[in-house]
Amino acid sequence: MLIDIALDAYGSDKAPEPEIRGAILACRTLPVRVHLIGPEPEVRDLLDEHLENEDLPISVVHASERIGMEEKAAHAVRHKKDSSMRVGLKLVRERKCAGFVTAGNTGAAMATAKMVLGALPGVDRPALATPMPTSKGNPCVLLDVGANVDCKPHNLEQFAVMGEMYARSVLKIHKPRVGLLSIGEEESKGNDLTRDALPLLKALPIHFIGNVEGRDIFNGNADVIVCDGFVGNVALKTSEGIGRFVRDALRESLTKTVTAKVGALLSRQAFNDFRRRLDYTEYGGAPLLGVRGVCIIGHGSSNDNAIYNGIRVAYEFAKAGTNEKIEREFAQRPTRGHGAHTDPEATNPDATIQ
Template sequence: MLIDIALDAMGSDKSPEPELRGAILACRQLPVRVHLVGPQDILRRGLKDMLGRERLPIEIVHASEHIAMDDKAAHAVRTKKDSSMRVGLKLVREKKVAGFFTAGNTGAAMATAKMVLGALPGVDRPALALIVPTMSGSPAILLDVGANVDCKPQNLEQFAVMGELYARSVLKISRPRVGVLSVGEEEGKGNDLTREAYALIKQLPLNFIGNVEGRDIYNGNCDVIVCDGFVGNVALKTSEGLTRLVREMLKASLTSTVTAQVGALLSRKAFNAFKRRLDPSEYGGAPLLGVRGVCIIGHGSSNDRAIMNGVRVAAEFAQAGINERIATEFSQRTPEPATTADSLGLPLQ
């Protein structure tokens, strides 16, 4: 059976071409039916040009508006009621699709998901969970990477619970190691937020290893790294810049030093393998944990392969039943209700 996934066709920087090509790749390689959400005339023409007479399980759902990257999230969510984001997330709420993927405005996607889907019981603020490669060969989860720039200790406590469930359910890590991202490994290190979060998470029935530092994001010593969205987003953007730097420097070094044809071929293969391991397009997108439905958010610069993998992640997330597991976990707890102001959060643009 095909898994139905809604795809925001107007989200990425160069939309809708990457979305159209990504939908085609997804339907050719994955057991999915993609519902492209956006202006139907533009999408129909684009699909006809790319597909010709080929028939794939792709449907078009009309949305007359879209939210641009430079739109203010709160204003756009209130005023653009027929945006491709809102229409796609309504399909999730109405259970017409199993999940939703967008490479659009992160803040708007998070705010729209909270408004349309709502938060799971017991979850004050949803969090973006990014899968990152590590030196051990196994991926790790970093959260939050941009949904909430201001957090309270109990928010990080909830992030730890959701991230640990995600690591067990999707990454198949039997006993994930959970750490708080701080400036030192000692329990007393960090600011008020990390110290108080440390005390809360320490009491949870998790494999908590304490504070971890920036280098632990990629060395494989921790499976779930918890932080507020401000720190997480800075770490994410810094990592992206460093990855590009390393790739370009390595490429330049190989080009200038390899002269033999056989050596050049072997080096090219090694470089391509290295590039794929660090390529963000292979990871698809970051799930928004803690909402009543599957919402995956990708990078604005996503290419067709990143879009395809975003659809894949949405399908895998839905199949794993992560939301149901999070709801079950928090139903066994008695959290304090969030205030109206706190529940809104402050998403990044």
């Protein structure tokens, strides 16, 4: 049986080409039916061109509006009633699709998903989780990076539960090591938030490894790292910034002299290998954890492979019943927060990760 996945055809910077090619890749290898959401004649024509009579389970669902990358989330949610994001997420709400994938405006996707899907029972604030590459090869899930700013200790506690479940059921990590992002390993270190969150995380039935530091995101010492959305967003964008700086500096140095150019040519395969290690696209985008449905948000620069992996992750997320597991987990636990619905004032829908 095929699992239905809704894909925002007008998400990425170069949409809809990467989306169409990613959907084709996914339908060739995974038991999925992809519903491309976008303006009907246009998307269908392009799809037919790419399919070249190949028979794949891809359909087109019409949506007349597109949310721009620079558009304010609050504005998009209020005014674009027929956006590809809203149409796609409605398919998830109506159980016509098992998951939604977009490489579009992160803030708008989060805000639309929270509005259309709502939060899982017991979850106060959904959180955006980003898998980061590490030197050991395994990804490290950092959450929240989605701008749940000014979190309370019980929010971090919930992020830990959701992140651990995601790492276990989707990334297939046996016993995920969960850390709390702080500024030193000792328990006394941190700010008011982390010091108050620490005992809550210690009491959870997870493999909690205590405080970790910024460098632990990349050294493979933790599988899940929990933080306030402001801190997570700064960490994510800082790492993107230095990643780009290092690559640019390397490229510039390597094209300065003829000898270096020849050297670079001989090392080309090594550089490709190097790039692959740093490649986020293999991990298939960031899941928005804690909403009633599967919502995967990819980077605006997503290519075919990133879209394919986004669909793969949505498929695995749905197949593993991750949300049902999170829901069961919260039902078993006493609620420390404000109850079973999201706090709409508490989040900043205009925050971006792109």
